[in-house]
Amino acid sequence: MSSQVELSQQEGSPLLGYASRLLSRTDVAQDTVAFRFERPENFLFRAGQSIDLTLLGVRPDGSDCLTHTFSIASSPFVEEILIVTRIRDSAFKRVLSILPLGTHVNLSGPMGSFSLHRNTSKPAVFLAGGIGIAPFLSMLCSAAVDKAQPDIFLFYANRYLEDAAFMNALWDLERSNTNFRFVPTFTRIDGTSRGWLGEIGHIRPEMLSKHVSNLRGPIFYIAGPPAMVAGMRRMLVDAGVDEDDIRTEEFAGY
Ligand SMILES: Cc1cc2nc3c(=O)[nH]c(=O)nc-3n(C[C@H](O)[C@H](O)[C@H](O)COP(=O)(O)OP(=O)(O)OC[C@H]3O[C@@H](n4cnc5c(N)ncnc54)[C@H](O)[C@@H]3O)c2cc1C
Known part of the structure; x- marks a missing residue:
C-alpha cells in the first residue's frame, strides 16, 4: 500500500x-x-x-x-x-x-469546465475583467494551434493602460488569427490618455454590438472578480442573451 x-x-x-x-x-x-x-x-x-x-x-x-x-x-x-x-x-x-x-x-x-465550445458555427465572445484574462489567453494560444475553432471576440477591461497584462501577445494573436478580434477597453482614462484611440468605459451592450453583429447567436464567456462577473451576466441577460449561452469563471477570493 x-x-x-x-x-x-x-x-x-x-x-x-x-x-x-x-x-x-x-x-x-x-x-x-x-x-x-x-x-x-x-x-x-x-x-x-x-x-x-x-x-x-x-x-x-x-x-x-x-x-x-x-x-x-x-x-x-x-x-x-x-x-x-x-x-x-x-x-x-x-x-x-x-x-x-x-x-x-x-x-x-x-479543475473546472470553463472551456471553449466546439461548435464552430457559434461565435465565442470573451469578457475579461483584469486578471480574468488568464483562462482566455490559454484558449487563444490554443486556438492559434488548433485551427478548428469558432470566431472569437475578446473584450478586455482594465482601469488604466498600465494595468493590462499581455497586450502585445494579444495584438500578435489577433494579427495571426483572422477569426479573432481583440477589443481592449479602459475604464478610468479619458479619450486622450497617451493617444489611446480605442474603446473606453465599461463593457456595455452598445460596445458589444459595435463589434459583434448579433448578440443572440454567440456563446458568452465571462471571467474576473465575482462582482464583475455578476455585473456582466446581468448586462447580457438584460440585453436579451439566453442564460444558457453564458458561461462564467469567478475568481472567488479576489
Ligand atoms: C476558479 C478560480 C480561478 C482563479 N484564477 C485566478 C487567477 O488566474 N489569478 C489570480 O490572481 N487569482 C485567481 N483566482 C483567485 C485566487 O485564488 C485568490 O483568491 C486571489 O488571487 C486572492 O488572493 P490573495 O492572496 O490576494 O487574497 P487572500 O489573502 O487569499 O484573501 C482572501 C479573501 O480575503 C479578502 N481580503 C484580503 N485582504 C483583505 C483586506 N485587507 N481587507 C478585506 N478583505 C481582504 C479577499 O478579498 C478575499 O476575499 C481564482 C479563483 C478561482 C476560484
Whole structure:
C-alpha cells in the first residue's frame, strides 16, 4: 500500500497533485506578475481550466493560506504552466513573490469546465475583467494551434493602460488569427490618455454590438472578480442573451 502511494506521488495525480518547480517570474503589468512552472510530464488539461497551487515548506506567520486557485494562462500545447496574478499584500502572495527560482511546489487539478465550445458555427465572445484574462489567453494560444475553432471576440477591461497584462501577445494573436478580434477597453482614462484611440468605459451592450453583429447567436464567456462577473451576466441577460449561452469563471477570493 505505502509503495503505491509513494509511486502515485512521484508520478502525480489529479487528487494528490503533481510536483513542479518555479522556473521564472515576469512583470506583465503594474503589480502584476506571471509565474512559469515546470509542467509535470503526465499533467493534462484543457485550455481554460485551473489548478490549485500549494507552496511547500513555507508557513507565513499566522497564516495557513498556502494553497490558492489559479487559472492556467498557458496553452495545453506548451511545456510549461503559466499563472498570472496581481501582487497584493496577502500572506500567500508575499511568499509567492519572493519564492526563489527552482523552488518545489505542488500543483493539483486540473479543475473546472470553463472551456471553449466546439461548435464552430457559434461565435465565442470573451469578457475579461483584469486578471480574468488568464483562462482566455490559454484558449487563444490554443486556438492559434488548433485551427478548428469558432470566431472569437475578446473584450478586455482594465482601469488604466498600465494595468493590462499581455497586450502585445494579444495584438500578435489577433494579427495571426483572422477569426479573432481583440477589443481592449479602459475604464478610468479619458479619450486622450497617451493617444489611446480605442474603446473606453465599461463593457456595455452598445460596445458589444459595435463589434459583434448579433448578440443572440454567440456563446458568452465571462471571467474576473465575482462582482464583475455578476455585473456582466446581468448586462447580457438584460440585453436579451439566453442564460444558457453564458458561461462564467469567478475568481472567488479576489
Ligand atoms: C476558479 C478560480 C480561478 C482563479 N484564477 C485566478 C487567477 O488566474 N489569478 C489570480 O490572481 N487569482 C485567481 N483566482 C483567485 C485566487 O485564488 C485568490 O483568491 C486571489 O488571487 C486572492 O488572493 P490573495 O492572496 O490576494 O487574497 P487572500 O489573502 O487569499 O484573501 C482572501 C479573501 O480575503 C479578502 N481580503 C484580503 N485582504 C483583505 C483586506 N485587507 N481587507 C478585506 N478583505 C481582504 C479577499 O478579498 C478575499 O476575499 C481564482 C479563483 C478561482 C476560484
